[in-house]
Amino acid sequence: MNYYFHIPFCRSKCGYCAFYSEPAPASDLIDRYLDHLERQLAEHPLPPAETVYLGGGTPTLLSLPQLERLFDLLRRFLTAGSDCEISIEANPETLDEAKVALLRENVTRISLGVQSFSAARRDILGRRCGDEALSRALCLLGKAGFPHWNIDLIYAIPGENAADWRDDLIRAADTGIDHLSCYSLTPEENSRLGASFAVDDELSAEMYEMIPDILAPYGIRRYEISNYSRPGSECRHNLNVWRGGLLRGFGPSAAGFDGRDRMTEAGNLVEWLAGAPPETDRISRPARSAEIFAVNLRTVGGWTPELWAKVPSADPWEARLAAVEKVRNNMPGSWWKISPRRIKLSDEGLVFWNDIAEAMLI
Ligand code: SF4
Structure with missing residues (x-):
């Protein structure tokens, strides 16, 4: 199970x-969150964890005693083997020596939200x-030497040019990370920038295309549209989720997947603390298969029959090959790389993943 x-x-x-x-948040609100989390974790025995992801939000905003309590809850209620991947998101301004030491003892991956090395662009x-x-x-x-270290960067920020972006990528790679996530700035509609901001698609595409060549000398290569790593340092939690793995979500707005339905926990803290039940998104099995298939086409490796067979709602591999053949007739053939043993998108196809996913959904 992925958590x-x-x-x-x-x-x-x-x-x-x-x-x-x-x-x-006030500190006692975080304590109430931890109290409720503890109640939820204690409700039912939980299956062994393959991966645990602490995201947000900013998990490292918690004080040292609150983080200690969080890790104590995980130890008490989750069974995790020695190869369990435990990830945490962190923001630079919330870290100090004691927190980093605690995280180093308790997680196997840390993801630092840098976004830009320029103070003006962060602003x-x-x-x-x-x-x-x-x-x-x-x-x-x-100095801490985490087994895996990711940095998040954002590109196509207003005023940023290609040279600025190159500089950000090199500065990130020079830190010694083994994983990098790069997102084009696309403010969500209901965010503060969303109302005023228009994405420069041309600049964004140029910056996206620059990334692999700049990271290649560091041994870091693209494995998903927005994610890059050294071989073997891919985020296992994300790969599992993209491939339709079982997911249990805790905390407001957290998503889960039980092999058939997707669940979303109550969308705000007040409702979640009051015990509001999660919302269930139930769609037909063929529609769920198509959705999972489309999501993992974002990865460079795409699907093999073996990976597909692990998906709980999977239809036969031959049905996937037929579904792809059907949509491929209406788009450039150069977007796909298909063989009897693998279905994936080409580098060009990855750029048009949105169009491809839309065509594949039923
Ligand atoms: S992007 Fe900013 S506001 Fe959003 S979760 Fe991260 S730190 Fe919080």
Whole structure:
């Protein structure tokens, strides 16, 4: 089982973000969140964890004792083998030496939300993190030696040019990371920037295409549209989720998947604390198969018959080959790379994943 914990607290709200989080929460609100999480975890025995992902929000906004309590809850209620992947998202300005030491003891991956190495561009994004805090966090994480370390970057920020983006990529790669996530700035509609901002598609495409060549000397290559890693350092949690793996979500707005239905926990803290039940999204089995198939086409490796056979709602591999043949007639053949043993998108096809996914959904 894969577990996702949504920790819905942030220092302040970034201008492009539509994830659910409470800005500047009072400490006792976080304690109430942990109390309720404990009650939920204690409700039923939970299947062994293959991966655990602590996301948000900003999990590292929790104080040291609150983080200690969170890890204690995980140890008490989840069974995790020695190869369990445990990931946490962190923001630079929330880290100090003691927190980094605690995280190093309790997680196998850390994902640092840098977004940009330019203070001016972070400012545009509404990221309240100064250069000094960023340098300190990078230094602490570099010394700590986590088994896996990701940095998140955003590109096509207003005023940014290709040289700026190249500089950001090199600065990230030079830290010694083995994983990088790169997202084009696309403010969500209900975010602060969303109302005022138009994406420069041409610049965004140019920056996307620059990434593999800049990262190649570091041994980091694309394995999903927005994700890059050294071989073997891919995020197992995300790969499992993209491939239709079972997912149990805890915390407001957390998503889950039981092999057939998707569930979403109550969308805000007040309802979640009051015990509101999750919403269930039930669609037909063929529609669910098509959806999972489309999602994992975002990966460079795509699908093999063996991977597909593990999907709980999978139809026969031959049916997938037939479904692809059907949609392929209405789009450039160069978007696909198909053999009897693998279905994947070409580099060109990955750029048009949205169109391809839309065509595949039934
Ligand atoms: S981008 Fe991250 S840090 Fe910023 S508001 Fe959203 S969840 Fe919080």
